[in-house]
Amino acid sequence: MRRRGLSLALGLLLGAGAGVTAGAQSLPASAGLTQNIASLAALPADPAALPAPLTRNGHQIFASFREGLAMAQCDADATSPHWRRQFAHAPSRLGNVEDDALPLFGYVVDELRAAGLPTEFALIPFVESGYRPGARNASGPAGLWQFIATTARNHRVPMESGYDGRLSAVDSTRAAVRYLKTLYGMFGGDWQLAVMAYNAGEYRILQALRRGGMNAQNARPAELPGLSPITHAYVEKLHALACVLEQAEKEPELMAALDRPVPVLRGHALPAGTTLAEWSARNALDPARVARLNPAVNGKRAGVRVLAPALPDMLLGSESQIAASTTPAVSLPAPARVDVAGTAVATASTAGTGRGHTVRSGESAWTIARRYGIPVKTLLSRNNLDANAILKPGMVLRFEESR
Numbered sequence: 001m002r003r004r005g006l007s008l009a010l011g012l013l014l015g016a017g018a019g020v021t022a023g024a025q026s027l028p029a030s031a032g033l034t035q036n037i038a039s040l041a042a043l044p045a046d047p048a049a050l051p052a053p054l055t056r057n058g059h060q061i062f063a064s065f066r067e068g069l070a071m072a073q074c075d076a077d078a079t080s081p082h083w084r085r086q087f088a089h090a091p092s093r094l095g096n097v098e099d100d101a102l103p104l105f106g107y108v109v110d111e112l113r114a115a116g117l118p119t120e121f122a123l124i125p126f127v128e129s130g131y132r133p134g135a136r137n138a139s140g141p142a143g144l145w146q147f148i149a150t151t152a153r154n155h156r157v158p159m160e161s162g163y164d165g166r167l168s169a170v171d172s173t174r175a176a177v178r179y180l181k182t183l184y185g186m187f188g189g190d191w192q193l194a195v196m197a198y199n200a201g202e203y204r205i206l207q208a209l210r211r212g213g214m215n216a217q218n219a220r221p222a223e224l225p226g227l228s229p230i231t232h233a234y235v236e237k238l239h240a241l242a243c244v245l246e247q248a249e250k251e252p253e254l255m256a257a258l259d260r261p262v263p264v265l266r267g268h269a270l271p272a273g274t275t276l277a278e279w280s281a282r283n284a285l286d287p288a289r290v291a292r293l294n295p296a297v298n299g300k301r302a303g304v305r306v307l308a309p310a311l312p313d314m315l316l317g318s319e320s321q322i323a324a325s326t327t328p329a330v331s332l333p334a335p336a337r338v339d340v341a342g343t344a345v346a347t348a349s350t351a352g353t354g355r356g357h358t359v360r361s362g363e364s365a366w367t368i369a370r371r372y373g374i375p376v377k378t379l380l381s382r383n384n385l386d387a388n389a390i391l392k393p394g395m396v397l398r399f400e401e402s403r
Helices: 002-021 031-041 058-067 081-086 090-095 101-114 119-128 149-154 169-186 191-200 202-211 229-248 252-258 276-282 287-293 312-316 365-372 376-382
Strands: 055-057 261-263 265-269 305-309 337-340 343-346 355-358 396-399
Touching (some): 058 090, 058 101, 058 119, 058 261, 058 365, 090 229, 090 252, 101 261, 119 169, 119 229, 169 305, 276 305, 287 305, 355 365, 365 376
Antiparallel strands (some): 055 261, 265 305, 337 343
């Protein structure tokens, strides 16, 4: 019965195809296949030239942060229960879909990793401003990184009448990354010394090293003499945050809250004579969110960069990279393995031993690993995926279930 049905369906399909082409200019049988191959050939050979995603899973942000840490495991002895209690709310902020903390955290992690800096520095805005771009301190500091006006000007943050660049997540983050990169190099790649210098100033840390008979290579940051307790506590706070986020990985409820699409934030040039609300509406973005992310921008200001979700035209250009074809498409068989922009797609033919799982829409590495009782790192490693890999529907992942 199934064979008759298949034959009938095939006959109808061939008949329908003949009906469509009847009376039209005939095409070679291989024309559709040739067009598809030509379109594939038009794809850029360099994976870096491919368009980046507009969103990513919250677990990818978390994994990128963990992968970029200088200290893979948190040092619980370097902090105290007091600071861990104070920052215990941080994971829930990241898990709250109404909060901007997770997209902003992802933006800062991206900027730090692009600069080759440890992602412990991404915890600084939690300490300084609670990841709120519009935060102001009565004593003068402002913005995501809580720069004072003098420091901001020294690091080329634009400050003029009607515009305070400290409140721009783009301007202030660029300045913070430049400054941290200078400090990180100055102190021999010791992130703790760099953080202490960020808090107290590099000259105070250099003096403390001299007084303690230390240098950047043999320094013991917790034992540096002559520094304010506030500076030592600053490092303890970052250690506490690292431990809190590490512990959060063991909380299923929080990890489930992170398992959601998160917009990728990028800097955009605000066109002259355009308000933030007008620009948001023109690009179909939530004006309230864009306004929250850009408290520095008021009215129509030319030459400023605003932080907002990435846009398709920004990533792809004004025209598609693949020309549209008027020839009916012919499906091509999936290759055994395709590596595109760090994303590996493994098909069943590469499954080898163990079991396989076909990725469905909305699934992440964390949900799949949890389903089969295996660590996320094991699942990614088994399939030659890194922490930034994007799982696409139809991918087949291979693994061995835990016994």
